[in-house]
Amino acid sequence: MRASGTGRPPGRGAAARATRPPAGRVLGLALAAGLLAAPVPARETPAQEAPARETPAQEIPPGERRSGLDALAPGTRSMQLDDAANPGMLWVQDGAELWAAAPAGRPACAGCHRDGTMRGVAARYPAFDAAAGRPVDLEDRVNLCRTRHQGAAPLAREGHDLLALTAFLGNQSRGLPLAPPADPRLDAARAEGRALFATPRGQLGFSCAACHDAHWGRHLGASPIPQGHPNGYPLYRLEWQGLGSLERRLRNCLAGMRAEPLPEGGPETVALTLYLMQRAAPLPVETPAVRP
Amino acid sequence: MARALINLPRTARAGAVIEIKTLLSHPMETGYRPGPAGRLLPRDIVTEFVCRYDGEEVFRAEFFPATAANPYLTFTTVATRSGTLSFTWTGDNGFSQTQDVAIEVT
Numbered sequence: 003m004r005a006s007g008t009g010r011p012p013g014r015g016a017a018a019r020a021t022r023p024p025a026g027r028v029l030g031l032a033l034a035a036g037l038l039a040a041p042v043p044a045r046e047t048p049a050q051e052a053p054a055r056e057t058p059a060q061e062i063p064p065g066e067r068r069s070g071l072d073a074l075a076p077g078t079r080s081m082q083l084d085d086a087a088n089p090g091m092l093w094v095q096d097g098a099e100l101w102a103a104a105p106a107g108r109p110a111c112a113g114c115h116r117d118g119t120m121r122g123v124a125a126r127y128p129a130f131d132a133a134a135g136r137p138v139d140l141e142d143r144v145n146l147c148r149t150r151h152q153g154a155a156p157l158a159r160e161g162h163d164l165l166a167l168t169a170f171l172g173n174q175s176r177g178l179p180l181a182p183p184a185d186p187r188l189d190a191a192r193a194e195g196r197a198l199f200a201t202p203r204g205q206l207g208f209s210c211a212a213c214h215d216a217h218w219g220r221h222l223g224a225s226p227i228p229q230g231h232p233n234g235y236p237l238y239r240l241e242w243q244g245l246g247s248l249e250r251r252l253r254n255c256l257a258g259m260r261a262e263p264l265p266e267g268g269p270e271t272v273a274l275t276l277y278l279m280q281r282a283a284p285l286p287v288e289t290p291a292v293r294p
Numbered sequence: 295m296a297r298a299l300i301n302l303p304r305t306a307r308a309g310a311v312i313e314i315k316t317l318l319s320h321p322m323e324t325g326y327r328p329g330p331a332g333r334l335l336p337r338d339i340v341t342e343f344v345c346r347y348d349g350e351e352v353f354r355a356e357f358f359p360a361t362a363a364n365p366y367l368t369f370t371t372v373a374t375r376s377g378t379l380s381f382t383w384t385g386d387n388g389f390s391q392t393q394d395v396a397i398e399v400t
Contacts, residue, residue: 086301086315089364095297243322243363 061281062215062229069285070228070293078240082292090169090238090290093245097170100163108152124168124175125287128276130187137191139272140168141247159267165245169236172289179284180233188276191269195277198270204261231282232275234291245290248275296320298393300381305398306373314345315368318383324359340365340385348377357385373399
């Protein structure tokens with residue numbers, strides 16, 4: 003006869019206990035497994051769904067380049083297209099005032115650059131500055147002009163006044179196609195920008211190209227992935243509740259990729275902007291655009 | 295003074311419905327957001343907007359902390375006579391701004 007009254011061989015209860023740990027521990031293990039496993043399907047799934055856009059991502063051909071405006075919700079779109087509703091126009095108006103205001107004893111911007119002469123300028127920046135010996139973006143250009151010709155201190159990047167002036171300049175080129183200059187002195191920086199765009203960076207191992215070349219038009223969560231063109235900057239982002247430069251947007255994107263942001267006003271930013279302009283041409287300038 | 299963009303037709307036929315769009319540059323700080331030092335930023339919003347047509351009130355709106363920065367309003371009124379439309383925004387910290395726009399009614 004059996005020694006115990008349970009009707010079970012002695013070994014079986016132990017085995018059953020071993021296979022059924024407390025519920026809390028099961029959940030903990032599942033979470034840990036999920037965290038460890040998550041990055042792998044995230045990288046594999048898109049490749050399986052879209053073999054045509056498998057990495058290494060191809061540059062978007064000119065005929066397929068789409069402004070972010072095309073993917074906007076109708077409300078945001080009409081906000082951008084109506085100057086009476088576009089909050090970026092507040093900065094454009096401020097910029098027009100700054101353009102006409104003369105620093106003490108020196109000419110105003112408008113004193114040298116007569117009416118209408120700045121149309122098309124924003125569409126071809128960044129450009130090479132011979133005196134500085136490097137490519138400069140529009141923000142740099144405004145500040146160089148201030149220090150060289152107006153005897154004024156450079157304006158803070160991302161500050162209200164510089165945003166207003168660049169929005170004012172960009173707005174004068176609205177509707178013109180981006181026209182990156184074919185200056186051989188820019189080639190090195192443009193190639194560096196292209197490499198920055200294609201190089202995986204940050205803790206998630208994403209490159210710009212991994213989303214904006216390979217998966218544009220699809221969704222990241224609920225948000226459509228745009229092609230990532232710089233034709234509307236500085237632009238009004240509803241999330242920012244204000245106007246911001248392309249540089250700010252790049253910092254945003256890099257933070258989202260858990261990568262180190264590029265140094266403010268540094269050569270990497272200008273190089274990346276140079277490449278982005280070439281990648282976006284001939285899309286029209288939309289400054290000041292509105293984006294969610 | 296904050297910048298305001300006001301858009302309405304300069305001329306209108308008597309009895310016509312005219313659309314008015316106003317956009318005001320204002321941060322609309324809610325009072326619920328922590329600043330860089332971790333302390334809440336004090337509330338700074340526009341609380342009221344009034345549009346008067348030759349002194350007669352034709353439209354009024356109240357604003358609350360949930361209103362976005364740079365508040366935009368669009369509304370309509372009936373063009374009755376040539377005169378002045380006056381737009382007044384008032385808010386926290388003694389904010390008050392009035393702008394006048396003339397309209398010619400034929």
